[in-house]
Every structure is written in C-alpha cells, then in structure tokens.
Amino acid sequence: MSEKPDTEQQPQAESNAQGPRHASLVVKLGFTAVAMFGFGYALVPLYDIFCEVTGIGDSTTTTAAEEPVNLETDYDRTVTVEFIAQHEQGSFWEFDAEKVRMEVHPGKLYTTHYVAQNQSTAPQAAHAVPSVSPAGATRYVQKVECFCFEEQQFDGKESRNMPVLFYVDPEIPSNLGTVTLSYAFYGQPLLTAE
Amino acid sequence: MESTTATHDDHYHGPASGIRRWLFTTNHKDIGTLYLWFSLIMFFVGGAMAMVIRAELIAPGMNLVDPMFYNQLITVHALVMIFGAVMPAFVGLANWMVPMMIGAPDMALPRMNNWSFWILPIGFTLLLMTFFLPGGAPASGWTIYPPLVLQTGDAFPFLVFSIHVLGISSIMGAMNIIVTIMNLRAPGMGLLKMPIFIWTWLITAYLLIAVMPVLAGAVTMLLTDKYFGTSFFDAAGGGDPVLFQHIFWFFGHPEVYIMILPAFGIISEVIPTFSRKRLFGYEAMVYATAAIAFLSFIVWAHHMFTVGMPIGGLLFFMFTTMLIAVPTGVKIFNWVATMWRGAMTFETPMLFALAFLFLFTIGGFSGLMLAIVPADFQYHDSYFVVAHFHYVLVPGSVFAIMAGVYYWLPKWTGNMYNEFWAKTHFWLTAISVNITFFPQHFVGLAGMPRRIPDYPVQFADWNMVSSLGSFVFGISQLIFVAVIIGCIRGGTRKVDDRVWEGSHGLEWTLPSPAPYHSFDKPPEVR
Numbered sequence: 118m119s120e121k122p123d124t125e126q127q128p129q130a131e132s133n134a135q136g137p138r139h140a141s142l143v144v145k146l147g148f149t150a151v152a153m154f155g156f157g158y159a160l161v162p163l164y165d166i167f168c169e170v171t172g173i174g175d176s177t178t179t180t181a182a183e184e185p186v187n188l189e190t191d192y193d194r195t196v197t198v199e200f201i202a203q204h205e206q207g208s209f210w211e212f213d214a215e216k217v218r219m220e221v222h223p224g225k226l227y228t229t230h231y232v233a234q235n236q237s238t239a240p241q242a243a244h245a246v247p248s249v250s251p252a253g254a255t256r257y258v259q260k261v262e263c264f265c266f267e268e269q270q271f272d273g274k275e276s277r278n279m280p281v282l283f284y285v286d287p288e289i290p291s292n293l294g295t296v297t298l299s300y301a302f303y304g305q306p307l308l309t310a311e
Numbered sequence: 312m313e314s315t316t317a318t319h320d321d322h323y324h325g326p327a328s329g330i331r332r333w334l335f336t337t338n339h340k341d342i343g344t345l346y347l348w349f350s351l352i353m354f355f356v357g358g359a360m361a362m363v364i365r366a367e368l369i370a371p372g373m374n375l376v377d378p379m380f381y382n383q384l385i386t387v388h389a390l391v392m393i394f395g396a397v398m399p400a401f402v403g404l405a406n407w408m409v410p411m412m413i414g415a416p417d418m419a420l421p422r423m424n425n426w427s428f429w430i431l432p433i434g435f436t437l438l439l440m441t442f443f444l445p446g447g448a449p450a451s452g453w454t455i456y457p458p459l460v461l462q463t464g465d466a467f468p469f470l471v472f473s474i475h476v477l478g479i480s481s482i483m484g485a486m487n488i489i490v491t492i493m494n495l496r497a498p499g500m501g502l503l504k505m506p507i508f509i510w511t512w513l514i515t516a517y518l519l520i521a522v523m524p525v526l527a528g529a530v531t532m533l534l535t536d537k538y539f540g541t542s543f544f545d546a547a548g549g550g551d552p553v554l555f556q557h558i559f560w561f562f563g564h565p566e567v568y569i570m571i572l573p574a575f576g577i578i579s580e581v582i583p584t585f586s587r588k589r590l591f592g593y594e595a596m597v598y599a600t601a602a603i604a605f606l607s608f609i610v611w612a613h614h615m616f617t618v619g620m621p622i623g624g625l626l627f628f629m630f631t632t633m634l635i636a637v638p639t640g641v642k643i644f645n646w647v648a649t650m651w652r653g654a655m656t657f658e659t660p661m662l663f664a665l666a667f668l669f670l671f672t673i674g675g676f677s678g679l680m681l682a683i684v685p686a687d688f689q690y691h692d693s694y695f696v697v698a699h700f701h702y703v704l705v706p707g708s709v710f711a712i713m714a715g716v717y718y719w720l721p722k723w724t725g726n727m728y729n730e731f732w733a734k735t736h737f738w739l740t741a742i743s744v745n746i747t748f749f750p751q752h753f754v755g756l757a758g759m760p761r762r763i764p765d766y767p768v769q770f771a772d773w774n775m776v777s778s779l780g781s782f783v784f785g786i787s788q789l790i791f792v793a794v795i796i797g798c799i800r801g802g803t804r805k806v807d808d809r810v811w812e813g814s815h816g817l818e819w820t821l822p823s824p825a826p827y828h829s830f831d832k833p834p835e836v837r
Binding site for chain 1: 420482489493520521523529532543546547549554557562621
C-alpha cells in the first residue's frame with residue numbers, strides 16, 4: 118500500500134475540493150436509481166389501473182355482476198358465446214365445457230356448466246381464471262355466478278358440474294357478433310399456501 | 312497547452328507495479344484499459360458461442376449440439392455480447408476519453424470506478440458457471456420471458472444475481488460519468504461546447520440510471536415468483552405473464568439506445584477528423600440524441616405487437632416507433648453533410664465509420680419495416696428480426712467501438728498501429744458481416760423462425776452462406792487483437808500529439824502516449 122497515496126494524490130486532491138458538489142449529485146442519482154427500482158414494482162398495479170381506466174387489454178373479471186332485472190332483453194339480435202376450457206397438460210385434472218357454443222339474446226340470463234374431475238385419489242383444490250376475448254368485449258360479458266369466483270375443493274376422484282350464470286349486456290357493440298369465454302383451470306398448491 | 316505538458320513531468324506519478332496496479336487502481340486510464348480488455352475477452356467468449364451456433368445451422372438437421380444446449384448458447388451469447396462486450400467497451404472508452412476530452416484530471420469518483428469494473432468479472436463468473444450446473448445455463452432466450460424462464464434449473468438464481476451485479480456495475484459507472492461530466496469540465500467548457508461523444512455518453516448514463524433498476528426489479532419479481540410464492544407473472548395466482556414483457560421492454564428498448572448512442576458519439580468524432588471539417592449541425596446532433604433518448608421510453612411495446620394488444624395500443628406504439636426515424640435521420644444527414652466537400656482520407660477509423668453509416672442505416676430501415684404492425688405480425692420472431700438487430704449491433708455498435716479503438720489507440724499507446732493489417736481487418740470484417748447477416752433477411756422473410764437449431768431444407772442454402780460468412784468474421788477478429796498488441800508493443804512509428812491531421816479536441820493536446828495523470832491544471836477552453 119506504500120505507493121498508493123502517491124498514485125492517487127492528484128485525483129484525490131481534486132475530488133476533495135469537489136467533495137460537496139459530487140456528494141449532492143451522487144445522492145440525487147442514487148435516489149433516482151432506487152426510485153426507478155420502485156417504479157418497476159409500481160408498474161404492476163399501474164398496468165392494471167391503466168387497463169381498467171382505458172378499458173383496454175383487461176380480459177379478466179372475477180367479480181360477480183348484478184342480476185339483469187332491469188335490463189330489456191333484446192330479442193332482435195343474438196350473440197354467439199363460445200366456451201373454452203384449458204388445463205395443464207399431464208395434470209390429474211379433467212376440465213371441459215358442457216356446451217361449446219350458445220346463441221344468446223343480450224340482456225337475458227343464461228346458465229351453462231363446466232365439468233371438472235379430480236383424477237387423483239387425494240383431495241385437491243383448484244382455481245379457474247376466466248378470460249374474455251376479444252378483450253374489448255370483457256365489460257359486456259357479465260357473470261352473475263361463477264365457479265371462478267372462489268377456490269374449488271375436490272375429494273379424491275370427485276367429478277362435479279359447476280354452473281356459470283351469465284348474460285351479455287345489451288349495449289354490446291353490434292360489431293361483436295362472437296365472444297369467447299375461456300377458463301384456465303389450475304391445480305392449486307400455490308393458492309392454498311397463501 | 313505547452314505549459315500544461317511542460318509542467319507535467321514534475322507531477323508525474325507512475326502506476327503501482329504488478330497485479331496490485333490493476334486490482335487497486337483508481338486511475339481512469341487503467342480502469343478504461345481494464346474495461347476494454349474485459350470487453351474484448353467477452354467479445355471472443357460470446358463469439359465462440361456464435362461460432363457453435365452457426366456451425367449447428369450450417370446445414371439442416373441436428374448436426375453438432377443438443378437442442379437444449381443450443382438454447383443455452385443463444386441465451387448466453389446474447390447476454391455476454393450485450394452486458395459483457397458492447398456495454399463495457401463503451402464504458403471503457405468513456406473512462407479513457409471523458410476526462411481527457413473535458414479537461415478533467417480523472418473521473419469524479421475514482422474508488423467507485425474501481426468497484427464498478429471489478430464486480431463485472433464477478434457477475435460474469437456467476438453467469439458463465441451456470442453451464443456447469445445441473446440443468447445447464449439459462450435457455451429461455453435473453454429476454455427471459457416467464458413462464459419459460461421459470462423452468463430453468465439450478466442456474467436460475469445465478470442468472471438473476473448476475474443480472475443484479477451487472478446492473479449495479481452499470482449504474483455505478485453511469486453515476487461516475489454523469490458526476491464527472493457535470494462537475495469536472497474545464498473552465499469555459501459550457502454544456503453546448505462539450506464534444507459530441509461526451510453529450511451522447513451523458514444522455515446514455517441517464518438512460519442507464521433510469522432503466523437498469525427496472526430490469527433489476529423485473530428479475531427480482533421472477534425470483535420471488537419461483538421461490539417465494541408470489542404471482543406477479545403467474546396466471547394461476549392472478550398475475551399476468553404479459554406484464555413481464557411490458558416491464559422487460561420498458562427496460563429493453565432504452566437499453567437498445569444505451570448500446571447505440573455512444574456509438575453515435577464516436578462516429579461524430581471520427582467523421583469530422585477525417586473529413587477535415589467541423590461536425591455539421593452540432594446542436595441538432597445534441598437535440599436529436601436527446602429526442603431519441605426520450606422516445607425510447609414510449610415505444611417499448613413494439614417488441615410485443617403479437618401479444619394481443621388493442622388496436623389503439625398498436626397504433627400508438629407503431630407511430631411513436633416510426634417517429635424515432637426522424638432524429639436518427641437528422642444524425643445520418645449531419646454525418647453525410649459533414650463529409651460533403653471535406654478533404655476526406657480513408658484511414659481505418661474512417662473506414663469503420665463509413666461502414667457504420669451504410670450498414671447501420673440498413674439496420675434502421677429493417678427496423679422501420681418491423682415497426683409496421685401488420686408486417687410485424689409476419690416478421691415477429693423470424694430470422695428477419697435476427698438480421699435486423701445484428702445489423703444495428705454488429706456493424707452498428709461494434710463497428711463504432713472498433714472505429715473508436717483505432718482512432719484513439721495511437722493516443723493511448725503513443726504508437727501508430729499497422730495500417731495495412733488494420734485495413735485488412737476492416738475489409739474482411741465489413742465483407743463477412745454482410746455475408747453473415749444479409750442472407751438472414753431472406754430466410755426470415757421466407758418464414759424461418761429464430762431460436763431453432765434445425766430448419767426446413769428450403770432455408771439450407773442461405774444458412775450455409777451465413778455460416779461461412781460468420782466463420783470468416785470470427786477469424787478476422789484475431790487480426791484485430793494482433794493489430795492492438797502490435798501497436799502496444801511499438802507499432803509502426805511514434806505519433807505526435809495531434810496523431811491525425813484533422814483532429815481537434817482537448818485529448819489531442821495531451822502528449823502521446825497520454826501520461827498517467829493528465830490535466831493536473833485544468834486547460835482553458837476558448
């Protein structure tokens with residue numbers, strides 16, 4: 118270390134004189150870096166808020182809608198609702214839509230079912246995540262009752278018919294003739310842990 | 312300037328000897344040298360991976376490596392080239408040149424400077440050792456999209472922590488550069504009198520501080536998703552994998568400009584020197600650089616047009632992306648206008664700068680094609696994208712780095728490099744880079760996906776051409792190393808302070824080779 122002060126003398130002398138100016142700028146820049154780290158996390162809620170405010174990209178609703186008691190059923194037009202069921206390949210779940218397609222009148226309440234079976238012998242929990250496509254149709258497809266609102270418990274080898282009560286809002290734009298309601302079914306080691 | 316150089320000898324303190332000089336150094340020139348050598352080594356590490364990739368792709372069928380290993384190679388090749396080769400090379404050039412160009416004695420924070428270099432090898436040790444872990448290196452592509460990346464084996468935490476370390480290194484380097492530029496400029500050097508290389512690095516450093524922490528946050532979310540039960544990107548827990556792409560590209564697009572803005576700065580130094588004119592439109596260059604930096608924050612989703620965005624989003628990101636062509640066009644125009652009626656000569660740095668101008672523009676045009684939403688739906692994840700970003704990164708960033716190295720090497724060493732071998736290096740590199748990457752436009756447009764080790768026979772011919780070109784490119788870089796070492800060992804002749812007839816700027820007022828400590832007394836800038 119003996120030669121070190123020698124080699125450093127010049128820059129050192131300079132930075133001593135510059136000390137306070139450097140320090141305040143370094144603190145500002147360091148604060149910016151930390152703030153940007155936080156901003157990365159803030160993007161998570163901002164992403165949802167942005168989609169909600171603008172009504173774009175938000176394809177998931179997991180809150181129950183009111184029954185359409187005050188809505189006029191529009192018998193003049195029909196909307197095609199398609200049902201899709203997805204589950205992890207190679208898991209011990211079977212998951213299917215009872216009907217693949219329904220012709221519905223906007224404003225009228227309909228019921229359909231999804232069938233899920235736990236093919237293992239042990240009790241299992243599962244959770245369904247809904248999604249509507251195209252994304253712009255999400256706000257018009259209203260679920261009054263849905264198995265996706267809560268976690269589903271299954272006994273070993275249990276098979277169950279799970280209802281979805283839904284209606285299509287009469288205000289749905291006329292260019293949306295077909296909407297797709299899709300459920301992804303996840304076995305739940307994760308959610309039960311939470 | 313005479314007095315500065317004359318009094319200098321009295322103050323001369325040489326470097327410490329042995330390994331301790333390099334471990335404990337706080338000298339900007341030593342650290343710049345370390346960065347540049349490190350970057351060169353990483354260039355060859357990443358290049359060796361590229362050679363294996365091209366050897367696998369030389370003919371259809373599984374030829375050489377296991378597909379999983381192939382995926383590991385393309386992933387680590389990208390990470391090494393981006394974080395190990397291109398970025399440290401620019402930081403190395405900044406370390407060497409920023410104090411010399413603004414008349415400062417050293418970087419403002421010399422001890423932090425030492426740290427920001429020495430944690431780089433640690434980061435890359437973490438990354439490269441994953442090849443030897445069970446499950447191998449990360450194989451998800453450098454974009455590390457979940458859920459695929461969460462299937463990475465034991466390498467996963469190593470990947471995350473290496474990105475943390477590299478990010479911290481970049482942020483410290485950037486802070487140092489900003490503080491140096493803001494506080495240590497020579498008296499009389501106002502912001503709009505700074506050399507353009509300083510300007511581009513100042514803006515780049517701000518970009519680094521703004522986006523590297525966002526990447527650190529994104530990989531931390533991946534880490535907690537995998538090991539701590541969070542569900543940021545896990546649909547089963549209410550998360551959204553597309554969210555990762557948004558966060559990643561919020562970092563990723565400014566990152567692209569982090570790798571090209573300093574290149575613009577180097578080109579803006581080299582072209583005026585060898586045209587023997589001042590840079591045309593200096594202020595326009597500064598504002599264009601700032602405009603590009605600003606726009607880089609609002610275009611990110613053009614990397615993910617195909618995820619299913621609403622039409623309004625597609626249009627917004629398409630138009631903002633195309634808007635970037637305007638300030639970039641201003642820059643190209645100014646470089647051409649600088650050469651207009653200049654007394655041009657074609658030494659190696661100028662050759663690289665001219666090749667940059669042509670080939671980067673090609674990469675810019677293919678970028679515009681990719682910006683068009685309906686076209687991108689076809690081009691997305693095809694070899695056309697591979698051709699595009701290699702055109703902006705290799706004959707773009709890498710050529711600019713080589714131009715900078717040839718341009719300043721005589722100043723660093725005091726010796727002239729061997730012009731014949733440097734020109735041989737240039738021509739082999741410039742021709743082979745086109746043989747390598749131009750055919751990838753064709754196979755991409757014809758439908759060849761990226762990131763595959765095997766492909767239909769219809770793509771065989773152009774892939775063969777591309778592979779042969781890449782081997783020539785790879786071998787040619789050995790000439791680069793030989794020329795550098797030859798120059799350090801004495802070169803062809805001693806150079807004077809100016810080195811180049813048309814050079815101007817404070818760095819050329821220093822003796823060649825640049826003394827260990829320079830500008831003990833700040834120079835006056837008129």
